[in-house]
Each structure stands twice: as C-alpha cells, then as structure tokens.
Amino acid sequence: METRKIEVPVMADLFARGEKPEYLFWVGCAGAYDDRYKKVTRAFAKILSYLNVSYAVLGKEETCTGDPARRAGNEMLFQMQALQNIELFKGYEIKKVITICPHCYNTFKNEYPDLGAEFEVISYVQLLDKFIQEGKLKVTTEKFKNTRITYHDPCYLGRANDIYDEPRRVIKSIAGDIAEMDRHKSFALCCGAGGAQMFKEAEKGNKEVFLERMEDVLKVDPDIVATACPFCMTMMTDGIKYKNQEERMKNFDIAELIAMSLGL
Amino acid sequence: MTKQIVFAITLFLTLGIFGFTIARIIRFFSLTRKGFPVKHLGKRFMIMLKIAFGQTKIFRRPVIGFFHAMVFWGFCIILFGSIEMVIDGLFNMEKSLSFLGGFYKFLMAFGDIFALLVAISIVIFLIRRIFLHIKRFEGIEMKEISHIDANAALTMILILMLSLMGMNAAYVRHAFLTGTVTQATYPISEHLTGLFAGMSADKAFTMYQIFWWIHIVMIFIFANILPYSKHFHVFMSIPNVFLSRLEPLGKLTNMDNVTKEVKLMMDPNAAFEAPATDAPIERFGVKDAEDATWKNYFDSLSCTECGRCTSVCPANITGKRLSPRKVMMDLRARMKEKGPKMLKNGRDFDDGKSLVRDYITEEELWACTTCNACAKECPIDINHPSLIVDMRRYLVMEEGSAPGEIKAMFNNIENNGAPWQYSPEDRLLWAKDLEINVQ
Numbered sequence: 001m002e003t004r005k006i007e008v009p010v011m012a013d014l015f016a017r018g019e020k021p022e023y024l025f026w027v028g029c030a031g032a033y034d035d036r037y038k039k040v041t042r043a044f045a046k047i048l049s050y051l052n053v054s055y056a057v058l059g060k061e062e063t064c065t066g067d068p069a070r071r072a073g074n075e076m077l078f079q080m081q082a083l084q085n086i087e088l089f090k091g092y093e094i095k096k097v098i099t100i101c102p103h104c105y106n107t108f109k110n111e112y113p114d115l116g117a118e119f120e121v122i123s124y125v126q127l128l129d130k131f132i133q134e135g136k137l138k139v140t141t142e143k144f145k146n147t148r149i150t151y152h153d154p155c156y157l158g159r160a161n162d163i164y165d166e167p168r169r170v171i172k173s174i175a176g177d178i179a180e181m182d183r184h185k186s187f188a189l190c191c192g193a194g195g196a197q198m199f200k201e202a203e204k205g206n207k208e209v210f211l212e213r214m215e216d217v218l219k220v221d222p223d224i225v226a227t228a229c230p231f232c233m234t235m236m237t238d239g240i241k242y243k244n245q246e247e248r249m250k251n252f253d254i255a256e257l258i259a260m261s262l263g264l
Numbered sequence: 265m266t267k268q269i270v271f272a273i274t275l276f277l278t279l280g281i282f283g284f285t286i287a288r289i290i291r292f293f294s295l296t297r298k299g300f301p302v303k304h305l306g307k308r309f310m311i312m313l314k315i316a317f318g319q320t321k322i323f324r325r326p327v328i329g330f331f332h333a334m335v336f337w338g339f340c341i342i343l344f345g346s347i348e349m350v351i352d353g354l355f356n357m358e359k360s361l362s363f364l365g366g367f368y369k370f371l372m373a374f375g376d377i378f379a380l381l382v383a384i385s386i387v388i389f390l391i392r393r394i395f396l397h398i399k400r401f402e403g404i405e406m407k408e409i410s411h412i413d414a415n416a417a418l419t420m421i422l423i424l425m426l427s428l429m430g431m432n433a434a435y436v437r438h439a440f441l442t443g444t445v446t447q448a449t450y451p452i453s454e455h456l457t458g459l460f461a462g463m464s465a466d467k468a469f470t471m472y473q474i475f476w477w478i479h480i481v482m483i484f485i486f487a488n489i490l491p492y493s494k495h496f497h498v499f500m501s502i503p504n505v506f507l508s509r510l511e512p513l514g515k516l517t518n519m520d521n522v523t524k525e526v527k528l529m530m531d532p533n534a535a536f537e538a539p540a541t542d543a544p545i546e547r548f549g550v551k552d553a554e555d556a557t558w559k560n561y562f563d564s565l566s567c568t569e570c571g572r573c574t575s576v577c578p579a580n581i582t583g584k585r586l587s588p589r590k591v592m593m594d595l596r597a598r599m600k601e602k603g604p605k606m607l608k609n610g611r612d613f614d615d616g617k618s619l620v621r622d623y624i625t626e627e628e629l630w631a632c633t634t635c636n637a638c639a640k641e642c643p644i645d646i647n648h649p650s651l652i653v654d655m656r657r658y659l660v661m662e663e664g665s666a667p668g669e670i671k672a673m674f675n676n677i678e679n680n681g682a683p684w685q686y687s688p689e690d691r692l693l694w695a696k697d698l699e700i701n702v703q
Contacts, residue, residue: 002702008695029682031694038694046700059692063681071634072670073549073656075519077677079526110515115523155635160514186640187324190578195634195649199683200669203631206583213578264700 006049009056011092022054023122024094026108028101029064030230036237037230043259044100044124050264051136055098061088067107072196079115082107086117100124100255102156102229103194109161123157125228128258129166132173143261144175150222151178152213152236153188154229167228170254174261181216189213193231214239217249225251271353271480278484285491292561292603295611299557300509300517308506315645316505322643325572328392331385332643335421338378338385339498342428344371349480362447372448376432380452383425390418400571403580405590410494410569417486417495424482429453431475434460438472441465500566501644507562508645513636516653521546522661549657552618553599554606556651563646564596573638573648579631586631588638588648594623595651620655629655630667 014021025048031041048055066081089097097119099105109121131137149171157163164185171178183189192202192209202208217225217239225240227233236251252260302308315321317340319333348361362368392398393415401411432453437460439446460468490496497504550556556564573588574580580587598619606613620629629652638648659665666674673683681688 003699004702006695006698006700008692008698010692027691027694029684029686032691033682033684033686041694042698045695045698049700057692057695060688062691063688064677064683066677068683069674069677070516071653071656072666072673073653073658073660074666074674075522075548075657076526076661077674079519079522080530081677081681083526083530106512106514110512111518114518155633155637156514159636159640161512187576189576189581190633190635190637192578192582192633195632196670196673197633199673200630200667202582203579203584203586203627205579205631207581209578209582209633212582 006045008045010059011056011094012059012061014056015092020093021056022096023056024089024092024097024119025055025057026097026099026101026104027057027062028099028104028230031100032062034230034234036233037253040100040230040233040253040255043253043264044255046259046264047128047137047255047262050262051131058088065104065107067103068196068199070107070111071194072199082112082115082117086112086115089117089119094119096120096122098122098124098127100230102154102160103231106156106160123161123163123166123228125157125163125167125170125254128170128254132170137258137262139173139258139261141174141176143263144224144257147175147224148179148220148222149175149177149224149226149257150181150217150220151184151226151228152181152191152217152232153185154227154232155188155190155194157228158188159186167226167254170258171226174257179220179222181220183216189216191229191232191235193235198231198234210235210239211242214243218243218245221248223249224257225249226254226257227251228254265356268354268356274481274484275350275354278488281488282491285488289491289565291607292599293558295554295599295603295606296556296558296561297554299559302507304510307510308508311508311510311645312502312506315508315643316502319643321641321645324641324643331388334378334381334385338375338382341371341378342375342382345375345428346480346483349476353480359447369448373451376429376450376452379425379428379432383422383429386418386422386425390415390422393418400575403571403574403587403589404585405587405593406569406571413493413495414569417489417493420482420486420489424479424486427475427479427482429456430459431472431479433457434468434472434475437463438465438468441468494567494569497566497568497644500562501568504562504566504644504646507559509559509647509650513639513647513649517650519548519657522548547658548661549659550651550654551620551658551662553595553602554611555658556595556619556654559647560595560651560654561599563648563651564592564599566644567592567596567646568644569593570643572641572643573646576637576641578633578635578637584628584631585625586628588652590628591624591648591651592646594619598623620658624655626659626665629659630670 009021027041030037064081065085066078070078097108099108105121105123132139151167151171168178189212190209191213225236227236233251233253240246240249240251319336322329322332351360352358393401429452432450433456436446436450436454437457442465460471490498547555569589571589577586577588602615605615632649632652634649636649676683676685680686
C-alpha cells in the first residue's frame with residue numbers, strides 16, 4: 001500500500017499566502033499534548049485530508065479555551081483566555097471552528113458568544129455524521145461487522161448539548177449496531193473527569209467514578225469502548241487497565257474508528 | 265346562614281395566614297441577586313405544558329413516575345371541585361358549577377376516579393417511605409424531620425382523598441334517599457354508599473356535610489402548612505418550571521462584572537472611557553444566601569427533596585460528600601436563618617456564618633464534575649451546577665482558595681496556555697510524520 005505524507009496546514013502560513021481555509025481545526029490541549037489523544041488528532045487530520053477539507057490549525061498560536069479555569073471558578077482567567085482567543089480568531093477572519101474536544105466545543109459554542117464571539121462551532125462528531133449522511137465519507141461495516149462496540153456519552157456532548165444521535169449514527173455506519181450500556185444518552189454516567197476533576201485527585205469517597213462507569217461497560221462486555229472526549233478516553237483507558245481487561249477490550253475514539261474503517 | 269359565616273371566616277383566616285407567609289417569602293427574594301431576565305414567554309409556556317403538566321421529566325423513572333403523575337393530574341382535576349366548594353360555601357349554594365353541564369359531569373366523574381387513584385398512589389408512597397429502604401430518601405441531609413415532613417404531607421393528602429370520596433358517597437346516598445337526581449355520576453363513590461346503609465336521609469345529609477367540612481378545612485390547613493414544608497413544591501414547581509433556565513445545560517453564566525475588569529486590563533485606554541459608577545462593589549460568586557440569584561432561591565423553595573439529583577450524581581454514587589439535593593436544602597435553610605435578620609438589621613448583617621463552609625463545605629464543592637446529571641434529572645428543572653460553580657467562584661476569586669492541583673492548573677494556563685505544563689512550542693508535535701494510506 002502506498003502512503004502519502006500530510007502537511008498539516010497552519011493558519012499563520014496560509015494567511016501569509018493570502019489563503020483563507022473554510023474551517024479552523026481547533027486541536028485542544030489534550031489533542032496537542034496527551035500522548036493517547038494525539039493519536040485521535042492524527043486520525044481526524046487524516047480524515048480531513050482524505051476528504052480534502054479546506055482547513056488549518058493554529059499550531060503554536062493555539063491556547064487553552066479557559067474551560068477548566070471557568071469550571072473551577074476562575075472566571076477572570078477564563079475570560080482572559082476567551083477574549084484573547086476571540087481576538088485571534090477575528091484576526092484570521094475565522095468563521096467555522098471544528099473541535100475534537102467536547103469541553104472546547106461547549107465553551108466555544110455556548111459561552112464565547114457572551115464575550116463577542118461570532119463563529120460557528122462544529123463538533124467533529126457532527127462533521128463526521130454529516131459527511132457520512134451526505135455520502136462524502138463512504139464507510140462500510142466490513143471491518144467492524146463482528147465487533148461489539150459500546151459508546152460512552154461524554155457529558156459535554158450529551159447532556160450539555162443534546163448530541164446523542166450523531167455519534168450513534170457514525171458508529172452504526174461502521175459497525176451496524178451499538179451495544180448500549182444501561183445508563184446511556186441523557187442517563188449516561190460521567191467518567192469522573194469533567195468540571196476540572198481531570199486535574200486533581202478525587203475527594204474522599206468509596207470508589208473512583210471511572211470504575212463505577214467501567215462496571216457499566218463490563219456488563220455489556222464489548223470488544224471496543226468508543227469515546228468522543230479526551231478526558232473520557234483517559235478515564236476509560238485507565239478503567240480497562242484497572243479491571244485487567246486489556247486483553248479483552250480496547251478504547252478508541254470515534255475518529256479513530258472511522259480512520260480504521262477507511263484504512264487510512 | 266351560619267355555615268356561610270363560619271365558612272367565610274375560615275376562608276379569610278386561611279387566605280390571611282397564607283398571604284402573610286407568602287409576603288414574608290417575597291421579602292426574602294428582595295435580598296437575592298439579579299438573575300436572568302424572564303423573556304420568551306411563549307417558549308416558557310410550552311416548557312411548562314410539557315414538563316410540568318405533561319410530567320415528562322418525572323417519567324424518567326417510569327414506574328414511580330406514573331404514580332406521581334396520577335397524583336399531579338388528579339390534583340389538577342380535583343382542584344375544580346375544590347373551587348366549587350369555596351363558591352358553595354361562600355354563597356350558600358349547592359353544586360354551584362353544575363350549570364356547566366356535560367363539562368361539569370365529566371370533571372366530577374374523573375375527579376372521583378382520580379380521588380381513588382391518588383389515594384392508591386399515596387398509599388404506595390407511604391409504604392415505600394416507611395417500609396422499603398429506598399436509597400434516595402437517605403443521605404446526610406435527610407434528617408428525622410425530613411421524613412416526618414414527607415409522611416405527614418402524604419397522610420394529609422390521603423385524608424383529603426378519603427374525605428372527598430366519603431363526601432361524594434354521602435351525597436349520592438342522600439340523593440337516593442330523597443329521590444332527587446345527582447348533578448353528576450361518581451363512578452367510584454357510588455359503590456361506597458353502603459357505608460351509610462340504614463341511615464335516614466337527614467343523617468346522610470349530615471354525613472355529607474361532615475365530609476364536606478373535613479375536606480375543605482383539610483385543604484385550608486394543607487395550604488398553610490405547605491410553605492413551611494418540603495411540599496411547598498405543590499405551589500412552586502409549576503412556576504419554577506415556567507421560570508426554567510432556557511440555555512443549554514452546558515452553559516455557565518457569564519460574569520459581566522469580571523468582563524469589565526478583564527477588558528480594562530487588556531486595553532488600558534478603555535479605563536478612560538468607562539464611566540465611574542458609585543455602585544457598591546459586588547462580591548464575586550456566592551458566599552452566602554443573599555449572593556445567590558432569585559432563581560437559585562426559587563429553585564431551593566421548589567425542591568421537594570425527592571433526591572433524584574443525588575441518586576444520579578457521580579460524586580455521590582461513589583461515596584463523596586457532595587449531594588446536589590443538600591445544596592438546595594442548605595440554601596433554603598440558610599435563607600430561613602439569615603433572611604429575617606437581614607430584613608431587620610439591614611443587608612450588612614453578619615452572624616459570623618455563611619452558606620459556604622458553615623453549610624456547604626469546600627470538599628463538597630470541589631467534588632462536582634459539572635456533568636449536569638442532577639439538572640437533567642430534576643423533574644422541575646432545578647439547576648444545581650450553576651450554584652455550585654458560583655460558590656467555587658467565590659472561593660477562587662475572593663479567597664484564592666482551591667485545591668493545590670487546581671491552582672497549579674490555573675498557573676499552567678496563565679503561563680503556557682494549557683492546563684498542563686507543556687510549552688506552546690510543542691503544540692504541533694502531533695502532526696510530525698503524518699502519513700495517509702493511499703488505496
């Protein structure tokens with residue numbers, strides 16, 4: 001099989017050449033720094049290239065949306081990050097932003113407009129769903145037809161923004177079906193990492209949240225736990241390790257599953 | 265005539281006490297902070313129809329939700345009969361609304377059926393509460409008084425329903441004995457007329473009057489106890505749903521006072537443009553009851569302590585101290601404690617206590633994952649996470665208090681634009697040697 005090298009387009013370079021891409025691909029801090037989630041970023045970038053989507057990333061100019069600061073109560077820091085980002089986006093005349101992190105998505109979509117943002121925000125899950133529905137992404141169930149896949153709803157796509165059906169349609173397009181956990185869609189249990197919990201130890205209790213969630217997963221006994229959020233991915237991957245299920249099941253992001261099914 | 269006078273006095277006493285209670289509560293609202301403006305009335309009306317009258321969120325627990333819906337819909341229909349009883353009592357009339365004909369007959373018949381359905385539901389609720397160990401009725405915030413409160417209200421509703429059926433049965437019996445035609449049919453109570461077997465027409469009428477008085481007086485007592493109990497939600501939940509937050513659950517409210525400061529920091533020129541105001545400096549976030557918005561307080565008064573929020577809270581499920589129900593109950597209790605003293609001694613009144621710490625500990629506040637399961641579950645659209653984050657805002661911005669790792673995360677964002685300690689220079693490392701297979 002032949003391979004083609006991908007140069008990820010950077011906004012500053014394009015702008016210097018007078019080019020304006022259709023989308024800004026907002027990678028997010030986890031997508032840029034978390035070793036596991038970097039693979040998701042790569043998978044999604046491959047899909048964008050495969051589809052010849054006109055996009056660019058901010059690269060070194062990207063910074064935190066401020067979401068974890070806001071949820072941890074540091075409104076000052078959040079707004080400084082937000083206003084800075086809004087200025088940057090305006091400078092590049094960015095109209096559409098794709099995010100692969102539900103936390104970035106939620107903050108951009110619901111909270112930045114209060115501070116003067118005027119760009120459209122699209123979750124990569126919505127984009128994948130759209131491309132599949134429109135027939136631009138031609139996926140088949142060939143690779144995953146005998147694979148049992150469950151989907152863990154991230155709070156910030158699900159309850160926070162009512163995005164339940166898009167990820168399910170995407171998974172069904174490559175696997176035929178989803179093995180749902182008892183608690184799913186709006187009933188889904190949090191992985192335990194939202195609201196800035198990702199960055200601290202949990203308070204005293206009798207169990208870790210991700211292990212409680214992992215037990216939901218074990219009841220379904222899937223081959224793959226599909227996630228759509230970097231924090232959920234950390235928690236689910238840890239959960240699989242804690243429960244000694246590494247031989248039995250794997251955790252993949254929806255973008256990775258699509259890239260795999262396309263053989264990218 | 266005597267009945268009319270006695271009734272009028274009872275009614276005005278009831279309304280008087282009720283008015284006094286409500287006026288007191290409204291004054292507490294004057295202490296609270298500005299929340300969102302109430303716009304989009306049409307949309308709100310639809311939400312009210314769906315969630316309050318349609319009981320859609322209560323049906324997230326289909327079985328027990330069904331019984332609650334029976335009680336709610338029953339109350340709505342039976343309310344019509346209660347209004348008729350007030351008119352009858354005031355103007356010494358008999359079945360004053362019967363002129364409505366078929367519509368009246370329909371409501372009376374269904375009111376009678378629902379009286380039984382409500383009674384059955386209430387018995388099920390009582391059995392659940394007294395004999396079954398239901399986890400969500402327990403918790404650190406559930407004191408003995410909370411259980412007494414619940415069971416007392418349920419018992420009163422049961423008495424209301426039994427007296428209603430007794431009243432209907434005696435009415436039917438009396439009509440039968442005097443050979444008159446009843447104004448409506450009572451599909452359930454007409455089978456209960458045996459209770460009055462052997463009674464004369466006069467005696468049956470007396471029984472009818474006794475049940476009539478028990479029922480209406482119980483309604484009056486119930487109405488006046490409600491505002492002092494968790495069952496205040498009978499009045500508050502429909503308006504609370506009407507006043508729902510309309511934004512997506514994921515959205516946190518922007519702090520406009522912070523925006524002003526940040527803009528000044530980022531653009532020093534703006535300092536000259538900003539008009540000086542004499543407005544007192546507002547506290548950042550929520551430290552005490554009066555820092556909460558009117559909507560937070562409304563939420564707390566509407567909460568009926570059902571515990572659906574706490575039962576789905578990931579922190580609570582895994583044994584942490586946080587309980588979203590407790591947050592609401594604490595706000596209500598704190599306002600009850602501090603509100604009257606603030607009204608008397610002025611806003612600056614300080615009793616050396618506060619909602620944060622004396623009621624809600626930092627440990628509870630930092631355990632929240634902002635997953636919004638509580639808000640999604642609440643049958644009457646209470647929003648707990650926004651209040652929890654507002655209390656975190658107070659801790660962080662007024663006191664600089666946060667867990668060490670959270671402070672480190674703040675520092676990282678400030679210094680290198682990411683919650684972790686990585687350099688912005690490394691942001692594109694993921695894109696290195698990226699290749700795609702070409703078929």
